[in-house]
Amino acid sequence: MTGRQRIKEAFVAASRRKEAALIPFIEAGDPDLATTKELLHALSEAGADLIELGYPFSDPLADGPTIQAAAQRALKGGIRLGEVLDMVAEISSKITPPILIMGYLNPFLRFGLEAFAEKATAAGLCGTIIPDLPMEEADQWRKLAKAKGLANVLLAAPTTDQKRLAILAQKTSGFLYYVSVTGITGARKDLPPDLALKLQTAREVSPVPVAVGFGIANADQVATLAPHADGVVVGSAIVKIIAETPRTRVVEEVFSFVRTLKEATRL
Numbered sequence: 001m002t003g004r005q006r007i008k009e010a011f012v013a014a015s016r017r018k019e020a021a022l023i024p025f026i027e028a029g030d031p032d033l034a035t036t037k038e039l040l041h042a043l044s045e046a047g048a049d050l051i052e053l054g055y056p057f058s059d060p061l062a063d064g065p066t067i068q069a070a071a072q073r074a075l076k077g078g079i080r081l082g083e084v085l086d087m088v089a090e091i092s093s094k095i096t097p098p099i100l101i102m103g104y105l106n107p108f109l110r111f112g113l114e115a116f117a118e119k120a121t122a123a124g125l126c127g128t129i130i131p132d133l134p135m136e137e138a139d140q141w142r143k144l145a146k147a148k149g150l151a152n153v154l155l156a157a158p159t160t161d162q163k164r165l166a167i168l169a170q171k172t173s174g175f176l177y178y179v180s181v182t183g184i185t186g187a188r189k190d191l192p193p194d195l196a197l198k199l200q201t202a203r204e205v206s207p208v209p210v211a212v213g214f215g216i217a218n219a220d221q222v223a224t225l226a227p228h229a230d231g232v233v234v235g236s237a238i239v240k241i242i243a244e245t246p247r248t249r250v251v252e253e254v255f256s257f258v259r260t261l262k263e264a265t266r267l
């Protein structure tokens, strides 16, 4: 099965169970790769339907302080893309949820887009989310990803007009990532009041599932959004637990938090 097919299946399976898909995000190498590997197992066991694995970058323009700090911790450990892919290769067939890598374009360019597509596929990665890859410049990566069956997930935001939304929905693969707020990642107390309506519009034009992310930080918010989206992404709230919990307890703390988030996806 290709990565794209695995992603599709994951959404179908969740919707058959009458749930929105839960998509937790963690940063690779925060605080080190061995912990990341254990955390990936824990996310899977806690019920994650898909997993977004961040690749750290020094200038993460879409990220708020929580994920910026996680990237700094990971970079301090001297992380390399090749070893992240090796770690994914060890784990991808042992856990259920498909893994997507979220990363900024520069490290992938340095690795070589062709080599990256090749190695990511061999490692069992299912797709990519590259926030600074503008649709207009994405052709090369789209072709490479398509040839390997990797999903290339595109982002839409509240500022995206109707016309562009329709184009994005056609060009994305795997799912469409709907950014809930104009701004950067990070836990927020309040989500925009018209978000449900915006999601409905996005779902109407999108041939693939629509997942919502940015600012979703607790089970109540997940429960509120679950009826309005095919998937819900939670990043900073999990990354914060990783930052604040002693190493000996971090895996179980993340596990139980993600479990409560997963319970909240039930429709």
Ligand SMILES: O=P(O)(O)OC[C@@H](O)[C@@H](O)c1c[nH]c2ccccc12
Binding pocket: 025, 052, 054, 062, 063, 067, 102, 129, 131, 184, 185, 186, 187, 213, 214, 215, 216, 217, 233, 234, 235, 236, 237
């Ligand atoms: O952290 P939040 O607010 O829960 O948002 C999701 C997010 O972490 C994850 O999807 C993500 C992290 N960095 C990104 C950059 C662009 C798009 C998405 C992301």
